[in-house]
Structures are given as C-alpha cells and as structure tokens.
Amino acid sequence: MTDQTDRHAQKMAKKKAARDKIMATKVREKGLVIVHTGKGKGKSSAAFGMIFRAIAHGMPSAVVQFIKGGMDTGERRLIEERFADLCQFHTMGAGFTWETQDRERDIAMAQAAWEKAMELIRNPEIRMVLLDEINIALRYDYLDIDEVVRFLKEEKPEMTHVILTGRNARDELVEIADLVTEMELVKHPFRSGIKAQPGIEF
Numbered sequence: 782m783t784d785q786t787d788r789h790a791q792k793m794a795k796k797k798a799a800r801d802k803i804m805a806t807k808v809r810e811k812g813l814v815i816v817h818t819g820k821g822k823g824k825s826s827a828a829f830g831m832i833f834r835a836i837a838h839g840m841p842s843a844v845v846q847f848i849k850g851g852m853d854t855g856e857r858r859l860i861e862e863r864f865a866d867l868c869q870f871h872t873m874g875a876g877f878t879w880e881t882q883d884r885e886r887d888i889a890m891a892q893a894a895w896e897k898a899m900e901l902i903r904n905p906e907i908r909m910v911l912l913d914e915i916n917i918a919l920r921y922d923y924l925d926i927d928e929v930v931r932f933l934k935e936e937k938p939e940m941t942h943v944i945l946t947g948r949n950a951r952d953e954l955v956e957i958a959d960l961v962t963e964m965e966l967v968k969h970p971f972r973s974g975i976k977a978q979p980g981i982e983f
Contacts, residue, residue, distance in 0.1 A: 821964030916947025
C-alpha cells in the first residue's frame, strides 16, 4: 500500500467505526409523517419514489390526489396497469385551482378526498399513504389544518407512513412531521419557454 492508500484506509476505518456506533443506537421503527414542500420541482416525484419502493417490498399502499384532475400521468398509469393489487389510486381533485375557478366545488372535492384519505390511513393493512398536493388544499383552507393534525397525531396507526406533498406546507404540519424536505428552486425549464413533458412532469 502507498502512504496515501494506507491513510485513506485508516480514515475510512475510523469513519466506519463511528458510523457503526451511531447506527447501533437506532433501533426503533415507526410509521412516519413525511412532508415534501417548497417551490422546487420534485415533491410528488420523490413521494411516488417512496410509493414504488413500498410496492417493491410488497407493502400495500395508496395514493389520494387532492388537486390534480383526471390527467393521464406516468405514475397513475403504471400503478393502475401493473400494481393495482398493491396500491390503490384515487384522483379526487378537479384540476388546479386556477382552472376550476369554483371555490365551493374545490372545497367539496377536497373534503371528499380527505374522507377517503382517513379511510385508507385507518386501515392497518395499508402501510403507506400518499396525500398528493394536500398542502395546496390546506393553504387555501379547503380543509381544517387542526383536524388534519389531530387525525395524524391521534388516529394514524403506529406503523403507517403518510406522505403529504405540495408547496407552502403549514407550520402546524411541519411541527408534527418526522421528516420534512423543502425542494429549492434553482432553475426550471418553464422559465425558458419549455412546456411540461411526459417523463419529466407527468
């Protein structure tokens, strides 16, 4: 071994020992409340990545979409055509809020989506539930944030993971979450006149 290789091996051995010591203290498992928020792209994409991981592990899962309407997306198509036995998919919204322009209808649809979400989360057989764009419904007060927080704290089964996506996550939700990721926008092709494309946005 050269001196440089030897020093590297010793450094990595120390790092591994320190890491092993930390990992030995991490023994608990629990169902997590996970929030993906921020102005950057990738909130739903990352959440669907978790859904596909759960599917790969044979974990029954479910998706409830709060805002997106009946738009054909790659995730929805793949789940409904290939994994419907492991993952329920419920598109409950009518489209983006600026498209519907009907607050009363949006509220009614968000409430229906929340009822479906509670039903799925209460089912202990379902291990992961994605509430896609629920943060938008909460931001516009289509849902009562206090009710959502109370439900997640008091009624979510111990081993069920719940992922909540969308910009502008409410502080109350961030406070009770176990894992919060804020996607930061650095650059986006939309600003250069490039439209949403299959495989990237949907």
